[in-house]
Amino acid sequence: MEWLRKLSAAIDYIENHLDGDISYDEAAKIACCSTFYFQRVFSYVAGVSLSEYIRRRKMTQAAFDLQRTGAKVIDIALKYGYASPTSFNRAFQSVHNITPAAARSIGNTFNAYPAIRFSVQVSGETAMSYHITQKQAMRMVGVRIALSEDMEENQRIIPKFWKSALKSSLFSEICDLSNQSPEGILGVSVYENPKKIFYYIAAATKEPVPSGMFAFEIPAAVWAVFENKGDFKENVQDIFRRFYTEWLPFSGYAYAGLPDIEVYPITKETPSRGHSEVWIAIKKD
Numbered sequence: 001m002e003w004l005r006k007l008s009a010a011i012d013y014i015e016n017h018l019d020g021d022i023s024y025d026e027a028a029k030i031a032c033c034s035t036f037y038f039q040r041v042f043s044y045v046a047g048v049s050l051s052e053y054i055r056r057r058k059m060t061q062a063a064f065d066l067q068r069t070g071a072k073v074i075d076i077a078l079k080y081g082y083a084s085p086t087s088f089n090r091a092f093q094s095v096h097n098i099t100p101a102a103a104r105s106i107g108n109t110f111n112a113y114p115a116i117r118f119s120v121q122v123s124g125e126t127a128m129s130y131h132i133t134q135k136q137a138m139r140m141v142g143v144r145i146a147l148s149e150d151m152e153e154n155q156r157i158i159p160k161f162w163k164s165a166l167k168s169s170l171f172s173e174i175c176d177l178s179n180q181s182p183e184g185i186l187g188v189s190v191y192e193n194p195k196k197i198f199y200y201i202a203a204a205t206k207e208p209v210p211s212g213m214f215a216f217e218i219p220a221a222v223w224a225v226f227e228n229k230g231d232f233k234e235n236v237q238d239i240f241r242r243f244y245t246e247w248l249p250f251s252g253y254a255y256a257g258l259p260d261i262e263v264y265p266i267t268k269e270t271p272s273r274g275h276s277e278v279w280i281a282i283k284k285d
Helices: 002-016 024-030 035-046 050-068 073-079 085-096 100-104 151-167 169-177 232-251
Strands: 130-135 138-146 185-193 196-204 214-218 221-231 253-255 261-264 273-284
Touching: 002 024, 002 035, 002 050, 002 232, 002 253, 024 035, 035 050, 035 151, 035 185, 035 232, 050 073, 050 085, 050 100, 050 151, 073 085, 073 100, 085 100, 138 151, 138 169, 138 185, 151 169, 151 196, 169 196, 185 214, 196 214, 221 232, 232 253, 232 273
Parallel strands: none
Antiparallel strands: 130 221, 138 196, 138 214, 185 196, 185 261, 221 273, 253 273, 261 273
């Protein structure tokens, strides 16, 4: 459960710097992973994006300060890293639904968010259907869109990208390209470096790269393949969450840090439910 300890250490760093500069890069370094991967894992495990968690924690502490001390609102804003009263006011109201100026009045209701403490949750209520497979390097071809290290922004970008791709003539070409395992339409986030992060809608193939598409390769690896039947968006996200909180801690494996692969059925329509898979690369712990 070393990964859990590292995540907890990263949270300790954030908590110790709520009233100072918080570096996502430093938090990721403590967690021994890339900034992109750290934000992604955090959102799956915590159920909230890293940026939203930090905002909630800062505003929780800011509310305590406003109630306990006689400090000016601008001083509290500066303490928690907000250069202008306007931006602080916006953040404060997004968490507490009242203005910072009104926070000193007795009787107002606030929303206090405690610090997250990572732990393993063992429920055993629902089985996770999976199998382990070993694959040689996989070549994939498809369309792509650039992502950022802001997971909240990516959560807006990716659904729009799928919607646009499904309406494009290129989507049919991607369907026709699929001739290797994993068979289907693939959603893959590829992290090359902090300035190059792409989300691909692609197919595993040996075919030439059509105009308007890109090719990439995922190295040989051992994969845990999880099956999903139901809503694509909600259930696929749930698989990632359960992988980190339920499956990985007891599996004897560690996360390999390769691109995760979402596998959807080949179709010219736009289904939102059915059979899908999630491929996650693993290695011996």
